[in-house]
Every structure is written in structure tokens, then in C-alpha cells.
Amino acid sequence: MNTRLSKVELSRKIKDAGYEDAFIEAKDIASKELITGKVYFKKLPSGIDVHCVNMTEHTEGYSNSQIDACISINVLLAGKVSFALEHQRYDIQAQSSPVLFINIINSQQIFTRFFTQQQQVKKVNLSITKQWLLTRCGSMANRLHIEKIFASAQSVFQWPCTEKQLTLAAELYQKSLDETLNFQWELEQLALQFFCDSFTLLSDNLDRDAIPPKEPDINNSPLPVSQFDFEAKIESLLFESLSLKQIADKLGASVSTLQRYFKSHHQLTLKEYIRNQILEHARRRLIFDNQSVGEVAYHSGYNHVSNFSSAFKKYFSMTPIEMQNQYRNLE
Known part of the structure; x- marks a missing residue:
């Protein structure tokens, strides 16, 4: 069943997910529906944040939230997403097939997500903090490798989605929305598998350019002035x-x-x-x-x-x- 969310209700969901300073601005402030569809946020016991959406945006607008240093792994299954990291805006679109894109947030930043009237979006997202990664390093070499990733000059990487990644993302999406799921470890297992596969791709790219990423579309239109x-x-x-x-x-x-x-x-x-x-x-x-x-x-x-x-x-x-x-x- 699709959910109808107003500006206040979506803001509440985002804050419940841990982004307590989230702010939403909608062009049509009288509209009682900012989005309709399915929106899911979950912090798993392992510390991984899962976010899945299958929604239609009904008005122009944007949301701001402050996020800590992290790696954000996304599979865009359908539609288009526009977002900004600090002052740089990006557009990612799944035109003929799903795409994988990874954001490296190297320090605490303002993340802005833009809404477009009648835009449909279906997406799976995992976020893992830098601290989470560092505490799971078994050696100094591993820690240096993590630091190297976060020191990358490029913030957004994009690749075509492989069959394996697409299968994992689809399963993760289905289990995230499954209210009858008895064991959270099923979701955690999928999330870890999805993360490991994507992290390997990112690491290989930074180390050897094994699978060169597609340059993400950079949108140079001015960002909205927010109060x-x-x-x-x-x-x-x-x-x-x-x-x-x-x-x-x-x-x-x-x-x-x-x-x-x-x-x-x-x-x-x-x-x-x-x-x-x-x-x-x-x-x-x-x-x-x-x-x-x-x-x-x-x-x-x-x-x-x-x-x-x-x-x-x-x-x-x-x-x-x-x-x-x-x-x-x-x-």
C-alpha cells in the first residue's frame, strides 16, 4: 500500500532515521502531498543504515540534512535523483537500465536532495560511517586504505549496475519492505554482502582503475538560498x-x-x-x-x-x- 507523505510527515521520517536537523522546503506549501509511495529508513543492529524508496514526487522542493563522514552506496533502479554535496550538485538517471553510484562524504557536510514534480524514483541506499569502517580494520594497512578512500578528490562515482548487484539490491529492497520478516539478520546479511561487493568495486577503482567509473552529470545551476x-x-x-x-x-x-x-x-x-x-x-x-x-x-x-x-x-x-x-x- 502506498503512503502519502506531507512535508511534515516526511521530515518526521527523516528525523526518526537520525537526521535530527533535517529541513524540507516545498515550492507548493499548500500541497498536502509532497510524495506518495513507499519510503523506508532502518538502522540495522550492525550499524548499517538502509534506505529504500519507490515514490513519486509531487512538487518542486528540496531537503537539507547534515551528515557525518560516510560512504553512501546507491542503486537507482528507476527514475532520476538530483542532489548536492555542500555546493556541488549532481544528477543521476537510470535511463535504459539501473545504475550504481557511490558517494564519498569525507567530512561532516550538508546534503541536499532535490524534488521534481511528477518525478518517479525507485532506489536502494546503504550508508556506512567512516568510524564504522575504521573500527573494523584489522591492520594499519587497512586503516590507511580507508583514509585513502576518504581523501579521494572525487566525491561521486557511477557505474552500470551488474547482474549481481542488481539481484542483491532487488532482494534488499523486498526484504526492507517486508513487514512479515521474522529475522533481521536476513536483512543484515544481504546488506553486508551488498556493501562488500560495492566496496570492492570502489577500492579496485581507486587502486588500479580496474572498472573506470562513468563521470556523474554535474549540474551547475545555482543552489537554492535557504533560511x-x-x-x-x-x-x-x-x-x-x-x-x-x-x-x-x-x-x-x-x-x-x-x-x-x-x-x-x-x-x-x-x-x-x-x-x-x-x-x-x-x-x-x-x-x-x-x-x-x-x-x-x-x-x-x-x-x-x-x-x-x-x-x-x-x-x-x-x-x-x-x-x-x-x-x-x-x-
């Missing part, structure tokens, strides 16, 4: 009990400027935006930190649990207890 700093800075001030004037002073803007910005970009007043972000944090505390409703209400700045529960239900259409039970039933 990402407003959201990021407010995120750090959510729990300081500041007045709107004090928040505005810390952001270096007037209250009226902030009110216009948040009304334009989020269709919310500044006060409503702050309240909603506090409730989003509360949701994650309930689900991932397994805190009691009373604890979460206190951390969220509510003096009475009943007031917190009422605000929570109004925003999420379920009570905090119902939210916790819903996720506990998935375990």
Missing part, C-alpha cells in the same frame, strides 16, 4: 522558555520578520511552529527513549500532564499513551 539557519537556531532554543522577542534577538531578526518567514514557509505563526517542534521532540522521547508521559510532559515545558496530552492529541490525533502503544505493538 535553514532560522529553523536550526530555533531548534537549539526550544527548551529555554524565551519570549518571541528574546528568540528574535538571538536570531538577529525582528519578530515581524520571523512571523512573515514562518507563515510563508510553514503556514504557521512562530509560536505555533515552536509548539509543534516541541511536540515532535516529545513524540521521539515517547517512542525511542521510552520515557513516561509525565517525564515527557515535564521536559516539554508543561506543568500539567493533562494539558500536554490535550496538545499532543490535537497535533498527532492520538494521545501519548496511544502513540507509545502503537510503536510497542510493532516490536
